[in-house]
Amino acid sequence: QAQLAESGGGLVQAGGSLRLSCAASDRNPGNDYDMAWFRRAPGKEREFVAAITWIGYSTYYSDSVKGRFTISKDNLKNTLYLQMNNLKPEDTAVYFCAARIVTGPRSADSLKDGGTYDFWGQGTQVTVSS
Numbered sequence: 001q002a003q004l005a006e007s008g009g010g011l012v013q014a015g016g017s018l019r020l021s022c023a024a025s026d027r028n029p030g031n032d033y034d035m036a037w038f039r040r041a042p043g044k045e046r047e048f049v050a051a052i053t054w055i056g057y058s059t060y061y062s063d064s065v066k067g068r069f070t071i072s073k074d075n076l077k078n079t080l081y082l083q084m085n086n087l088k089p090e091d092t093a094v095y096f097c098a099a100r101i102v103t104g105p106r107s108a109d110s111l112k113d114g115g116t117y118d119f120w121g122q123g124t125q126v127t128v129s130s
Contacts, residue, residue, distance in 0.1 A: 001026070001028070001119075002024055002025065002026045002031070002033065002099050002118070002119040003024070003025045003026075003119070004022050004023070004024050004097045004098070004099060004119055004120065004121035005022065005023045005097075005121055005122070006020060006021065006022050006095065006096065006097050006121045006122065006123060006124040007020070007021050007022075007023070007124060008020040008021050008124060009095060009124030009125045009126045010125075010126070010127070011127045011128075011129065012087055012126075012127070012128055012129070013128070013129050014087060014088055014089055014128055014129065014130050015086060015087065016087050016128070017083070017084060017085045017086075017087065018084050018087065018126060019081060019082065019083050019084070020037070020081065020082040020084065020095055020097075020124060020126070021079055021080070021081055022035070022037075022079065022080040022081070022082075022097030022121055023077075023078065023079050024078045024079065024080065024097075024099060025078065026078075031101050031102075032054040032055075032101070032102040033054055033099040033100060033101060033102060034051060034052070034053050034054050034099070034100050034102055034111060035051065035052055035054075035073060035080045035097070035098065035099045035100075036048065036049070036050060036051035036052070036071075036097075036098045036099075036111060036117065037049040037050050037051075037071060037080075037082045037095055037096065037097060037098070038095070038096045038098055038114055039091075039093035039094065039095045039096065039126075040093055040094050040096070040123075041090075041092060041093040042092075042093075044093075046096070046114055047062065048062050048111075048112040048113075048114070049061070049062055049065055049069065049082070049095070050062070050065065050069055050070075050071035050082060051071065051111040051112070052071045052072070052073055052080070053111070054102045055102065057073075058108075059071050060108060060111050060112070062112075064090075065084075065091075068084065068085050068086045068087075069082060069083065069084050069085070070082070070083040070085075071083075080097055082095070084126070087126075087128045088128060089128045089129065089130045090128075091126060091128050092126060092127050092128050093125075093126060094123040094124065094125050094126075095123060095124050095125075095126055096120055096121055096122075096123045097120070097121040098114065098117035098119065098120050098121070099117060099118060099119045100116055100117040100118045100119075101118055
């Protein structure tokens with residue numbers, strides 16, 4: 001059972017930057033995880049932002065953040081990051097960290113499906129003012 005805790009959200013002006021962190025703890029250190037960031041804007045459904053795989057550390061991004069956001073992880077610190085640059089008002093949302101246990105090969109598209117993730121954090125608010 002993994003526990004995830006996000007931090008780093010806040011209020012920033014358009015064009016600014018923030019770095020989100022997600023600290024992960026796991027009672028079963030033998031598990032391997034794909035990890036991702038999702039977000040939910042007011043009045044909208046949750047959407048995929050970025051993911052990083054356990055195998056190969058491959059990264060995937062939504063078209064709306066590609067080139068501006070960077071996902072990374074530090075396995076020694078058990079921490080996932082999301083560096084967000086050139087923020088826009090439309091990036092305003094609650095950002096969630098998610099993890100799924102690696103059980104075998106899965107498609108890259110499945111990384112964008114929140115339903116395939118086993119664990120979620122509580123979220124951190126990011127507000128971008130114009």
